[in-house]
Amino acid sequence: MSRYAFLVLSSWLALAGAQAQTLSVEIIDLGDLGSSGLQAYNLQERGDTRVFARSAAGFKDSQIYTQKRDGERWRAAEPLPFADPRWRDSDPHLSADGKTLSFVSDRPTQGAGAALGQLDLYEVSLVDGRWAGPPTRLAEAWQSPAYELGPERYGERLYFASYRAGGPAKLSVYAVESGSAAPVALPAPINEGELNSDFSLTPDGRHALWWSRRAGSAGGDLYLAERVGAGFGPALRLPAPINGPDFEFTPSVSADGQWLLFASTRPLAGGAPALAQMYRVSWPAVLAALGPAAQAHSQAALDAQVGALWRAFGHGVDQGADVARMSALLHPQAMVFGQTLRAASTETRAWSAPQFLALLKPRPGPAMHECEIHREQRRYGAHAQVYSVVETRRDPAQARPDYSGVNSMQWQLGPEGWQLLSLHYALELPGLALPATERRSGQCLG
Structure with missing residues (x-):
């Protein structure tokens, strides 16, 4: 590691440590629980509605x-x-529209008889402001003889944890699509260590939260990972005072994005041991405390996509661009704008994504090699603006480019990962120098 990199890393760690010390965790008043021997967990807020679970010690008699x-x-x-x-009945979760409540229950399948020997997956709908019971037991193929826990529905996808045999951990997180026959265990880093449960997505879908017992955790700690497409970035253990020596679980972020809600068995005021109670901490403050690490995975993915874009343009003699790769990079609604010099004035043309891809198909002509020599970027969450300077050569060994241009791009992070929403390119104009760069001859970015 260079001295400069060491100093940057040291400064960031110091800043993150200072920010972590300013995190303020406060208990949420859900009524008189402590004196009645009850605990609370799985709190979720949707506007003017809250749902949560209460139980006795050991999660007995939960409602x-x-x-x-x-x-x-x-x-x-x-x-x-x-x-x-x-x-x-336990582990409630309201869908984003507030019309579907997912939960687990040991109620018998036919509405009568003895309780089941395990907790299974159920849902109930809100119709005209009323819960249209009785609850519906979800598909038999999704259940198991073991306990299912923490179901959360996001559109057609349901996430939940299960103690079922054959999982990557003793308690693992699974996902299943409506109409699918079998749940699929999520990959690492979600399912690592011994126990993983209470998987939850932030309102913008960019981060996953869950609790885990793995190397480096105490009895059970809260973790965060960035989601890019179908994959996840590294697991980041949330800082103190969110995590501590006690059990932290059932994380969720409020619909307005202001609060991280979670349950913890930490002692109450006075130091007395406690059953689980609900707490909250500013979600923006949590992200600030994590610093650049909170979006490092998506940032690396964006950098890779920008580099892949310019590589996809390149091709040999009588060939075309990599249309298949380009098609995956372009958002279905993407637009491309091209600015060139025509008759002492600049002319701009526009193409939709399908129209632009059609232009890139193989046809007779010279080779084209793209070399990105300069890049600037501004980003806000799932939106990014990227400005690139690119040189184009028919022969990559030639010293001077055949032509150069500047490119302004809008990128969007969605379910398919980073995709290009718009590209506006402008070729170099006579007498107008390109922005100065620190490029060394023959070196390309990406």
Whole structure:
């Protein structure tokens, strides 16, 4: 590691440590739980509605409760109308539109008889402001003889954890699409170590949160990983005072993106041991405390996509660009704008993604080699602006390019990863120098 890199890393670690010390964790008042021997977990807020679970020690006699906001205050919590003290209902999660509640239960499959020996996956819908019970047990192919935990629905995809045999960990996180026959275990770094559960996505879908017991964790700690396409970046253990020596679990980010909500068995005021209670901490402050690491994976993916774009343009004699690669890089609604000099004025043309791809198909002509020599970038979350200076040569060994140009691009991070939304290129103009760069001869970026 160079001295400069060491100094940068040391400065960032110092900054992250200082920011972590400013994180303020506060308990959430869900009613009188401690004195009644109850614990709370799986809290979620959707506008003026809250859902959460209550149970006795050991998650016994668990039930799901809801609260409604009355002005600035929350009304007293009430059990859901389909609750039955004979059965355990737990781990509630409201879909983004607030119309589907996913949870686990040991209620019998036919509505009568003894409780099941495990917790299975259930859902119930909200129709005209009322829960249209009884709950529906989800597809048999998704269940197992073991416990299922922490279901969360995002569109047609359901995430949940299971103790089922054959998983990558003793307790593993799975995903299943509506209509699919079998759940699939998520890859590392989600499923590493001994236990992984309570997988949750942030409102913008960019980060995954879950709790895990793995190397470096205590009884159970909260982790974060960036999501890019179908993959995940490295697992980042959330800093103190979020994680501690006790059990932290059921993380979620409020719909407005302001709060990280989580359960913890940390002692209450006075140091007395506690059952799990709900806490919150500023989500923007958490991201600030993590620093560049919170989006390092997606940043590396963006850099790779920009480099892949220019490589895809290159081709040999009588060949065309890599249309298949270019098609994956372009957003379906992408637009390309080209500016060239015509008759002492600049002329601009526009193409849709299909039209532009058609221009890149093989045809007789010289080779083309693209060399990106300069890049600038501005980014906000899933949106990025990239400015590139590119040289084009028919022969990569020739000293001077045949022509050069500047390129302004808009990139969007979505379910397919980073995709190009728009590209505006302008060829070098007579008498107008390109921006100065620090490129050394023969070196290309990306």
